[in-house]
Amino acid sequence: MATTPVIGIDFGNESCFIGVARAGGIEVIINDYSQRDTPSFVALTSKNRMMGTSAKNQIITNISNTVFAFKRLLGLRFDDPLVAEEQKHLPQTLVATPEGEVGFRVWYLGEEAVLGVRQIVAMLLTKVKDIAEAALECKVFECVLAVPYFFTDAQRRALLDAAAIADIQVLRLLNEPSAAAVAYGLYRTSTDLPNAEQPPRHVAFVDFGSSALQVAISAFHKGKVKMLACTFDSSLGGRSFDIAIAHQLAQGFNKPGSDVTKNKRSWIRLLAEVDKLKRQMSANISALPVNVECLIDERDFAAKMKRSEMEELCAPLLERVERTLRRCLAESGLKQEDISEIELIGGSTRIPAVKTLIEQVFGKPPSTTLNQDECVARGAAIMAAMLSPSFKVREFSLTDLQPYAISLSWGGEDVEHGEMEVFPKFHSVPFSKILTFFRKGPFVLTARYADPDVGQIHKSDTISQFHIQGVKPGAQGEAQKVKVKVRLNLHGVFQVVSATMMEKQGSSQSTSEVTSETANAETESMETETSTENQESSSDTTKMDTTEGESQEGDKTAAAATQSNHPKQIVKAVDLHVDSKTSSFTQQQIQELTEREAGFRSVDNQERDRIDSKNALEEFVLNIRGRVNDSDDLEAYIEPNVRDELVQMADSTENWLYDEGEDCKKNEYVEKLQHLQNLAAPAQQRKRDHESTPRAAESFAASLNRFKKAHMAYHAGDAAYDHWTPEEAKKLEVALAEKMSWLDANMSRVRSTLKTKDLPIKAAAFLSEQQAFESSMNPVLNKPKPQPPTPPAEAAQPGKPEDAANATPAAGEKMDTE
Ligand SMILES: Nc1ncnc2c1ncn2[C@@H]1O[C@H](COP(=O)(O)OP(=O)(O)OP(=O)(O)O)[C@@H](O)[C@H]1O
Ligand SMILES: [Mg+2]
The missing domain is CATH 2.60.34.10 (Substrate Binding Domain Of DNAk; Chain A, domain 1)
Incomplete structure (x- = not known):
């Protein structure tokens, strides 16, 4: 029986990774855009929702209704100071929902709506589930969701609510560095990790992502890990660097009344370019350019920065990194030399200054034995497999904190x-x-x-x-x-x-x-x-x-x-x-939100069907016009007046599609497509018939020929057919004559029919005639020859003179041959 796969989700502030445990092992799933990471973005439009890559791709044209960086807001009360802090960086308006949580005020399905963060996270989780189900070609019911250490009880409960709304069962909320620790420890044997009676191997995990920094120190023995200490800076991440750099670069560019930091669209575009610059700076020390065309008020943005400038600018952020690292070492009660290894997790650990700080604090360079982007999702998937009764996983125990x-x-x-x-x-x-x-x-x-x-x-x-x-x-x-x-x-x-x-x-x-x-x-x-x-x-x-x-x-x-x-x-x-x-949330609240989610989903499906119908019509219009004008294709098979009508209709439909038909109901596209298809259908059918019928007739002719040759061989006294009775030969002769004349007559009817006319007889008729003929004449053609008579038993007795002729010579005996 196939094992139902379980997934591990690294729900990042910037993007999600989905790990899967299935019979073959642990893998990271590729999404509908062939990417390993799915942006944590949800976009609302007047027609539907978009989640993941498609949502991120359209942000510039739909800023106010594209929601991102919401992981930070999950489970916070609206009056939490962090909410006001986040609002500074978000283009949407945050409001309190009736339940007191944070909501995004958006324009959705043609009206203003407030969507609570739980609902938004649920939307993203439904997308994650869909991606997993599409990749695995089966339903996914269970997952392990990775969360930051610092998530409070309220944040954890909010994430569990979101998963319930998305109809996915959470086997465990697993702290992100602990997930990495599981991925680190599971495949190591006693040669890599000490046995129970030996002192543990201490490994530090530094997870520096988009929105937060977490440091954990753990003690490994073979088959188990105990998390000893963790520290974090829950508001320091890669985006803190982006914001600092973008503000600095914008200073030299802003003019009174033309300030990129105040314009949502310009600010988002600048941040995206600065993020690219920051990544490049991790690999280069020379000054690197950042250019954005028409950033604001038709003004192009151009600036340069080099790594050392960035490090100087971000020194206060780097100090916070160092403080968090040192605090973890101190709180673990261990010394530098006790830590055997430091594993890096998250994109921002690629910043060279961060790596240097890690080396300074722990006294040794960090390593990336794990895939720093994917290890959390992999560890979560391993944990999901360990918790699911349908998997048998190597023994590994995690004592988390x-x-x-x-x-x-x-x-x-x-x-x-x-x-x-x-x-x-x-x-x-x-x-x-x-x-x-x-x-x-x-x-x-x-x-x-x-x-x-x-x-x-x-x-x-x-x-x-x-x-x-x-x-x-x-x-x-x-x-x-x-x-x-x-x-x-x-x-x-x-x-x-x-x-x-x-x-x-x-x-x-x-x-x-x-x-x-x-x-x-x-x-x-x-x-x-x-x-x-x-x-x-x-x-x-x-x-x-x-x-x-x-x-x-x-x-x-x-x-x-x-x-x-x-x-x-x-x-x-x-x-x-x-x-x-x-x-x-109460069961009733969850129930209501689950129903709303199902409603949103059904709207999405309807919209997808509508777009599919529109695309199908557009595709048919473009395709059929070419075909009816192609002499190698439908042109020969369509009556000129019908072709003119069809072309005219295709032209008008195309114009309609780019005008009032741009945004219509599904059935309008379906009806127009049906109409065009009905006009084109006879010519398409004729083309198929005119091509397939001669082939069927030829096949029948070849079959008759085969029988005819056998019949002639019989009359020529061929031993292969000398067991046929004269009656059988006659029966074949009569049938052959009849079918050949049928075939000749009908082939000539087919040949004489114009391509613009329907054939009077079609391939199926030739096929059925051939089948009928073969099934009645095959018994004659394939009639088995009678067995030669067996010689009488006494003829084989030894010593008789006639034996000599049949006897096989004994080894070494001479034999005359002719
Ligand atoms: N080469 C690089 N140099 C510097 N920063 C980088 C590099 N590559 C990625 N980053 C940064 O890493 C961050 C994204 O990291 P990651 O994907 O681990 O975050 P996340 O898991 O989505 O967020 P979080 O863990 O905070 O929830 C971004 O800020 C990005 O700019
Ligand atoms: Mg992360």
């Missing part, structure tokens, strides 16, 4: 406010913990980022709120023990998985543990039991049985109280309802 510390706070009318860090920075992911609370009523837990960075960048650090419902006091009005299981899941998303109240009943028998909790009940403290989540296993229940350290005061009290002799009680575990207020 959570970049921000997460804390949980609680409080309420009758409860003192409290807070604890549940997952410290760099805690492994996925991971579950059980927290124990003592409560008399429902309570609220608020998860937030304890890392000050998040609050500083986003002006909010709240992740989600969880309302633990159904808690009530025990029989004596005392607080009850409530166990809350929290989890950082495979996607790096924080969840409250369950809440259970350990309700005390009666006092007959119990465990000492419960006794201890009674003693502890009034303190309202919280204890934690933690357990690592085995990444290969899917069962959480069993895993939670093993508890780790990390307990707080409550545990100690419990341990002490266990020794005393309290009355025993029965404990009933009651599952509690948890109302989670997260940033994910």
